[in-house]
Amino acid sequence: MLADLRTIVDKAAASAYAVAAFNVFGYEDAYAVVQGAEQLGSPVILAANLNAIQHMPAPVIGPLLKCIAERASVPVCVHLDHGKDFDYVMQAIKYGFSSVMFDGSQLPFEDNVQQTREIAKAAHAFGVSIEAEIGSVGYSDPAVNMKHQLSDPVETASFVEQTGVDAVAVSVGTVHRMEAQSAAIDFARLEAIQSKVSIPLVIHGATGVPDEVLGKLVTMRVGKVNIGTALRRAFGRSLREEMERRPDEFDRIMLFQAPMDSVKEAAIQKMRLLGCGRLS
Numbered sequence: 001m002l003a004d005l006r007t008i009v010d011k012a013a014a015s016a017y018a019v020a021a022f023n024v025f026g027y028e029d030a031y032a033v034v035q036g037a038e039q040l041g042s043p044v045i046l047a048a049n050l051n052a053i054q055h056m057p058a059p060v061i062g063p064l065l066k067c068i069a070e071r072a073s074v075p076v077c078v079h080l081d082h083g084k085d086f087d088y089v090m091q092a093i094k095y096g097f098s099s100v101m102f103d104g105s106q107l108p109f110e111d112n113v114q115q116t117r118e119i120a121k122a123a124h125a126f127g128v129s130i131e132a133e134i135g136s137v138g139y140s141d142p143a144v145n146m147k148h149q150l151s152d153p154v155e156t157a158s159f160v161e162q163t164g165v166d167a168v169a170v171s172v173g174t175v176h177r178m179e180a181q182s183a184a185i186d187f188a189r190l191e192a193i194q195s196k197v198s199i200p201l202v203i204h205g206a207t208g209v210p211d212e213v214l215g216k217l218v219t220m221r222v223g224k225v226n227i228g229t230a231l232r233r234a235f236g237r238s239l240r241e242e243m244e245r246r247p248d249e250f251d252r253i254m255l256f257q258a259p260m261d262s263v264k265e266a267a268i269q270k271m272r273l274l275g276c277g278r279l280s
C-alpha cells in the first residue's frame with residue numbers, strides 16, 4: 001500500500017528500528033526491494049534521486065513506483081531524494097510521489113531556511129510529507145563538488161522550528177557513495193541533536209556505515225536510513241557475473257533475474273540490520 005513518510009517514520013523513530021530508504025532506478029530494483037520488504041513484513045521507502053529521474057522522467061517513474069507501492073502488502077513510501085528546487089519538488093508531487101526531500105544543504109543557513117519553509121508549506125498543502133537537510137552530507141567522489149559539513153545541534157533545532165519539516169537529514173559522519181563500511185559516526189553530536197529536536201532524524205550515505213553501527217543508530221531517534229550504493233553494487237556485480245556465466249543469453253528478462261534476486265537479498269540484509277526483521 002502507498003504510505004506517507006510521516007506515518008511510517010514517526011513510528012520507527014520512536015522504536016528501535018529505522019525504515020530503509022533505498023535508491024531505485026527503475027522497475028527491477030524497485031520491485032526487488034518491495035519483495036524483500038514483503039518477506040520481512042516491513043515498511044520501506046523507494047527513493048528516486050536526480051540520476052533516476054534523468055534516466056526515467058518524473059511523469060514515468062512517479063506512476064511506476066506508485067503502482068508498485070499500491071500493489072504491495074506492506075506500507076511503501078514513494079520518495080523524491082535530494083530535490084534541489086521548488087519546481088522540481090512540485091513536479092514530483094504532481095506525478096505521485098507521496099513524500100519529498102528538499103536539499104538546501106549547499107545554501108547559506110538563512111536561504112536554506114527560507115526555501116525549505118516555502119517548499120514545506122506547498123508540500124503540506126498537497127498532503128505530502130517533507131524531509132530537509134541541515135549541515136551537509138558530502139560525497140566520497142571528489143568529482144562531486146559539494147561541501148561536507150557536520151550538523152550543529154543548535155542550528156538543527158532552529159532549522160526544524162523555522163521550517164516545519166517532518167523529518168531532518170543530519171550530517172554526523174557519513175559520506176555519500178562510500179564503498180567501504182568505514183564511516184565514523186559522531187554519536188555525541190547525534191545525541192546532542194536528538195536532545196534538541198523532536199522530529200525523526202535521517203541518516204544519508206548509510207552504505208558506508210558498519211553493520212554493527214547501523215544497529216546502534218536505530219536505537220536513537222533515527223527513523224529513516226538512506227542506502228543507495230550498496231544496492232547498485234549488488235545489481236551491477238550480479239549482472240556482470242550473469243553475463244559472464246551465460247555469454248549467449250541476450251534476453252534482458254532472463255539476465256535480470258539474478259541481479260533482482262541480489263538486490264532483494266541485499267535489501268533484506270540491510271533491513272534486518274536496521275531492526276526491520278523483527279517487525280514481522
Ligand code: G3H
Pocket residue numbers: 023081082175176177178203204205206207208226227228229230
Ligand atoms: O540519498 C541517498 C543516500 O544518502 C544514499 O547514500 O549511496 O552512500 O548509500 P549511499
Ligand code: ZN
Pocket residue numbers: 082137176204205226
Ligand atoms: Zn543522500
